[in-house]
Amino acid sequence: MWDAYKKSFQAYLKLEKSLSGNSTEAYLRDVDKLTDYLQLQPQSLAPPDITLEHLQSFVGWIAELGMQPASQARVISGIRAFYRFCLLENIVQQDPALLLEAPKTRRTLPDVLSFEEVEKILLAIDLSKPEGGRNKAIIETMYSCGLRVTEVVQLRISQLYLDVGYIRVIGKGNKERLVPIGDSAAKYIKLYLREIRCHLTVKPGSEDIVFLNKRGAQLTRVMIFLIIKDLAAKARITKTISPHTFRHSFATHLIEGGANLRAVQEMLGHESITTTEIYTHLDREFLRKTLHQFHPLFNKNS
8 A cells, every 4th residue: 555655755755856776765764664563553554544643653663672762763754754745745634744753862973083193094005006096095085075985986087177176076965066175185186097097997887987996896885984994903093983984074173173164064065054063063172272262251260
């Protein structure tokens, strides 16, 4: 009964919302969880039959299964999106998910590398090997531009405007943005293209991809992860590091340096400014030093 609704929802996400395949599948899995729950109920219920009480019972059910609050919130977000679609398509007359509350989640700040730690990772790269020159260009680009790992592996030569200091990035939902690129990152991309990539036998379909593996094919997200893990170990950095760590570090260093929040939002490709605001965290010692330096009453003895 729900299959036709799911197929229509899938088409809506792909065609009208322009979501990636991964994002679309994530939303569909959320709806699948709801239908799994409904199959356990004594009567068959179609989307128009669902009430807020049904959805609240569903949330209780996934909590009892041991699903963590953050995962519950993710599922609820998918259910809300599904019912917004149903309302738009006149499948339902009222949105039962409108007042559905997600569990409170503690927003954890991601690990951030200091500039010195970024330099240690760069120094750990063995530039005597061809893959070393490629990895240097990858890390420099990730930190210089704050790219997501998918944006790195899908970066195309036709998107490089290195002579004017920009790259064109295709982000989530196929949204394009122009991101400035630093001189050092541009330099190492040029070196990689001119001295390493040109010697590879490029696989069909990867002709325009910037970063390739030894076989001339596009790198995978997992490969980027493994490269970074290996370099972090060589640099003796014990923090939990992933490709996204360089994006977090890029944003944090900009904000701490006084960059405009809207400008950082634009460079990161965040749809909402609230997503960017997570990077406005500063350590307490920095805040205390700022108060000591600038507040006229902070050090005044009572």
